[in-house]
Amino acid sequence: MVPKPSGSLLSGARKSGIFNGGSGPSSGVSIHDRLSARSRVTNLGVVLLLGFAGFSALLNLRYMLFHRGSSIPQNIIEFGGRTPDSLTASVAPPRTGAEKLNHLVIVTGHAVWAGCDVKGKDNDENWVLEEYQKGGSVKTFYKHIEKGMQLTNEDPNALLVFSGGQTRPNSLQTEAESYYSLALSAELEVPMIAGSLVNLTTGSSSASIGSLAHANAAVATRHGLQDARMTTENYALDSFENLLFSIARFREYTAHYPARITVVGYAFKKARFEDLHAKAVRWNTQGFLHKGERTFQYVGVDDEGLSDSETVAQSRGEKLKAFNLFDKDMYGCHGRLRQKRIERNPTRRFHPYMSSAPEIADLLNWCPAENSGLQGLYPENLPWDARVIGTGWGRGALAVKANSKGNIIPDTRWLQIGREQ
Template identity: 45%
Template sequence: MLPLPISFTSSSRHSRRPGSRHYRSTRDVLLTRARITNLGFLLLASFAAFSFLLNLVWYLDGSDEHVHDHQGPYAAPRGIWETLARDRALKDIDHLIMVPGHAIWKGTNLEARLDEEQWVLEPYQRGGGRVSAFFRHIMAGAELARDDEHSLLVFSGGQTRPSSTTTEAESYMRLAYISNLLPTTSSDILRATTENYALDSYQNLVFSIARFYEYTGRWPARITVVGYEMKRRRFTELHRAALRWPLDRFEYVGIDAEGDTEAAQQGELQNGYLPYTQDTYGCHGSLLSKRRARNPFMRYHSYYSSAPELGPLLNWCPGPAEGGQTVKYPGPLPWDHGK
């Protein structure tokens, strides 16, 4: 309680009847000068209470609409995260559907989408129905996303070809868009995005999880990958296990090219599956060389700051000091307890 003004204290000894010349109204008391006026105190208190309630509402309700500052060594600068605001429609998204890129579509004519000349391809990707398989991957991923309103479709793949000015993911997204395949929310918010930095299949998976968090503000509860059937074991047995992602929350939809042969299967075994059995995180020898060769534009990702809980995992590259190149990341992960 603030001290009363001297004039009021002295007058309080006298009668306070309305007829008394010492009687003072409540308004007069509030306006009486003191160290701080009582009216000023009430105004300040009211403002403080309103500010507290406003901040409380923002804190309790803001996780769906705002991107908060991160703590720790990979914290995003305020100038970045304060520019981001997520739509409420994304708050129930919990299913990551990832389509890894294998080439770059450079076309503009939907009718020519299966023309190999409209794609940036490696020599071994020509013929055998590979381009048709790429489009079937896109269609299957989009169909799964349209059927599940709680899903986010992520096309993953970096700017891997020196002759292209775009990324694998962006070209897949563009082809899906002009094909009218992309899913939306009930408020017409697009439930599809790109992950533009992955240089191999392991990065397709881990970077897409990071991109999911970057886009929605939460970690996925389920993951579905749509890709080549011949790569099922690589994703399910090796990459998923490297991330310690629960098997019962992981699905793989395999679609091979119609012309895939025994040679293609052997190529996957020798150049994909077996190397990852000896180098789990792809950060040594031939697998590291592939990443470097696929990064002609010197791109690097933002996930250290946008998904900082994955920072130590993204840095994990076990060697002799850790017990060998196949030692699993031992630290905590956001999905350890079903978060």
């Protein structure tokens, strides 16, 4: 038989709450009832839950503020900022002499040359045109080609990139390919990489191969065309992409980024490129290289014979239909600018530069809030950021660190990319 507790022991147990949950002798709650009752959340538990919820909210807010649209794309995570091996395995190394190229010359495409005889280059029927381009614009397109070829021939370190995608539903040829074709068939002097086969044969830094090229297909019969200092960028759908994608194509072709850029296009688009597009990619438009060459230059060639009223109308159209839109949406990823890209991509082409220029994958994927303008500029470091002596960091990288008060440390990968200044 189990002995019963003494009165004093029982009394002490009740007072201590062993049998009644600590509520005193008056409650009379048995230990069985106490253990079987529903659990109650203490004040401490509530505080802990609220604290955890608050901390989670702060983390989400920080992520939205500092990572909106700029989180590292999946390919960067997987490829570590490098082109995937499965692609590089089937790509030839850059041409010998390409390592000396540092000047990107861009000729922006506006239409598709569809002629078979270069003598008809000034005729509208040999081009795939928008209605507003008819009546003289094709002469200007050819002048853009001529100017781009001239500038590239004058600088042995220049690479000419014709830029323009497959924008027309009634033509599978890209704007860039058609410009390249016309340049070859027009018997213009083609710039060649120093030491190339054609260069060694002719003893010149350029070659005339137009008479040996089939006009529309741009198929040359001379060996060494692969060493021409000119290529195509076949995916751009607007002027911003002409600039950004041509930089990526330069990287794709040479395995490095340019030190200077010259754009050839309509003169009335100069402000759009210098004040908006160059700023959007954070390219220095006011700098000079050590030999005095400008880091950015825009060469404008407009239609001839326009009346004053036509010139005014042209400028007004540029302001309303392009400049003002890009001023608010500098990356062209919202509203009407986005819709234009969709309309100009009828055959659903995808550019390759996330893989072939992976160092700028974040920039290629950047899309800030709608109508953000300058406030939505890509904030992280870029390969062409000028290095700051004594820090090793580019100015863009330092700006990121300063704006985030040290909470974001730029990726050290970028220290190995781009030019040092």
